[in-house]
Amino acid sequence: MFDSLSSKLSGVFSGLSRRGRLSEGDVAEAMREVRMAMLEADVALPVVRDFVDKVRERAVGQEILESISPGQAVAKIVNDALIEALGGAGAATLNLSAAPPVAILMVGLQGSGKTTTTGKLGLRLSSRERKRVLLASLDVQRPAAQLQLQQLAERVGVTSLPILPGQSPQEITRRAMKTARQEGYDIVVLDTAGRLSIDEALMQEVREIREIAGPAETLLVVDAMTGQDAVNTAQHFNEAVGVTGVVMSRMDGDARGGAALSMKAMTGAPIKFVGMGEKPEALEEFYPERVAGRILGLGDIAGLVEKASETLDQEESERVAKKMLAGKFDLDDYASQIRQIGKLGSVSNILGMLPGAGKLKEKLGDRDLDTAIFKRHQAIISSMTKAERKTPAIIKASRKKRIAAGSGTTVQEINKMLKQFDDMSTMMKRLNKMGLAGMKQMLSG
Ligand code: GDP
Numbered sequence: 001m002f003d004s005l006s007s008k009l010s011g012v013f014s015g016l017s018r019r020g021r022l023s024e025g026d027v028a029e030a031m032r033e034v035r036m037a038m039l040e041a042d043v044a045l046p047v048v049r050d051f052v053d054k055v056r057e058r059a060v061g062q063e064i065l066e067s068i069s070p071g072q073a074v075a076k077i078v079n080d081a082l083i084e085a086l087g088g089a090g091a092a093t094l095n096l097s098a099a100p101p102v103a104i105l106m107v108g109l110q111g112s113g114k115t116t117t118t119g120k121l122g123l124r125l126s127s128r129e130r131k132r133v134l135l136a137s138l139d140v141q142r143p144a145a146q147l148q149l150q151q152l153a154e155r156v157g158v159t160s161l162p163i164l165p166g167q168s169p170q171e172i173t174r175r176a177m178k179t180a181r182q183e184g185y186d187i188v189v190l191d192t193a194g195r196l197s198i199d200e201a202l203m204q205e206v207r208e209i210r211e212i213a214g215p216a217e218t219l220l221v222v223d224a225m226t227g228q229d230a231v232n233t234a235q236h237f238n239e240a241v242g243v244t245g246v247v248m249s250r251m252d253g254d255a256r257g258g259a260a261l262s263m264k265a266m267t268g269a270p271i272k273f274v275g276m277g278e279k280p281e282a283l284e285e286f287y288p289e290r291v292a293g294r295i296l297g298l299g300d301i302a303g304l305v306e307k308a309s310e311t312l313d314q315e316e317s318e319r320v321a322k323k324m325l326a327g328k329f330d331l332d333d334y335a336s337q338i339r340q341i342g343k344l345g346s347v348s349n350i351l352g353m354l355p356g357a358g359k360l361k362e363k364l365g366d367r368d369l370d371t372a373i374f375k376r377h378q379a380i381i382s383s384m385t386k387a388e389r390k391t392p393a394i395i396k397a398s399r400k401k402r403i404a405a406g407s408g409t410t411v412q413e414i415n416k417m418l419k420q421f422d423d424m425s426t427m428m429k430r431l432n433k434m435g436l437a438g439m440k441q442m443l444s445g
Contacts, residue, residue: 041257087286089289109198228259
């Protein structure tokens with residue numbers, strides 16, 4: 001997500017900052033490049049125009065041509081404009097302040113990720129916000145839909161409304177709200193039926209359900225991979241039923257990102273959450289300032305730290321970090337690192353949150369970004385003896401054969417892993433010597 005836009009914009013600004021002073025022509029040229037990059041990323045044309053005009057106006061108004069580092073000054077203006085386009089600083093949170101039970105209506109086209117998101121939201125609200133949550137599927141069109149939500153609810157440990165065959169969506173809604181009132185639920189998440197395309201019957205159904213439930217939020221789920229279609233869908237839904245927020249699913253894919261940048265301006269509805277994977281935990285709040293930072297290659301350290309502190313075992317991380325610094329990193333520590341990284345999600349996602357990662361990613365390509373490799377490494381390490389894990393140098397041919405048989409891998413794979421571990425150890429020693437300055441150089445070089 002945003003990879004191509006990010007590397008193009010970073011290119012524009014590093015070009016600018018290499019110059020001491022900027023002429024008006026330099027700025028005009030940079031703006032042409034920004035415009036191209038945004039159009040290529042599938043940002044809606046009116047949004048691009050507005051964006052470039054705003055940046056140009058501010059750049060001239062602030063007399064950046066006179067400033068000490070004009071390249072950075074332009075980057076700052078672009079950063080601010082990106083944040084605005086994405087919906088303004090701070091996450092757009094859910095409005096849950098009404099008297100319970102508060103209803104949240106989930107709408108969207110079939111296949112957008114609506115049911116998955118309903119489950120994710122149920123998990124989030126119950127585990128993080130400690131709410132008593134009831135999930136209900138109103139999808140009587142697809143026979144398996146209600147069952148799908150029920151299974152999802154079980155998986156995330158949230159209650160779902162018992163399925164009564166033959167009820168209409170309106171009847172299910174009444175039953176859900178009544179059950180919530182009687183049994184003291186805080187929140188009811190209603191998963192409406194999707195359609196392959198927008199039709200009037202669907203909109204009418206949603207309007208009737210809205211009448212009955214009186215939802216505090218109507219969240220539209222759109223698939224980020226569909227680009228401008230996601231924005232069109234949002235415009236239609238917003239006109240027909242009114243939308244209070246958008247959840248953009250499949251942001252973990254390689255969508256070009258234009259939809260996220262166009263959504264607020266084209267529909268007025270802010271993006272409230274993004275789906276970052278198929279797992280129930282893969283739902284994140286949408287912070288425009290962090291996303292802007294990622295687009296400009298400034299990284300999203302705040303997001304990374306937050307994610308790390310939520311998912312990682314702090315003590316274990318510190319213990320391993322100490323051993324790394326002392327140059328005593330062994331295969332047990334490596335296995336522990338792999339486990340921690342696995343908890344954070346895909347390696348590409350993590351890399352995307354680091355400053356300058358665009359370049360690093362380009363260098364690495366898709367090589368070794370695959371978590372499957374880590375899983376195999378884990379299997380290899382767990383087939384080793386304690387002594388082997390402590391002192392990998394003792395692993396010679398016969399031991400390799402035994403480990404390969406034990407882990408269902410090959411001797412070649414073991415050689416590769418040991419080589420990689422060796423490289424890593426060498427790299428760590430070098431990093432230790434270089435310190436932070438050296439690391440920066442490596443990232444920018
Ligand atoms: P619905 O028809 O709108 O209810 O769509 P589903 O919730 O059944 O999702 C359709 C498919 O998209 C399923 O295979 C989901 O696992 C997948 N999916 C949903 N959200 C995401 C996401 O954020 N990332 C990825 N990679 N897949 C997702």
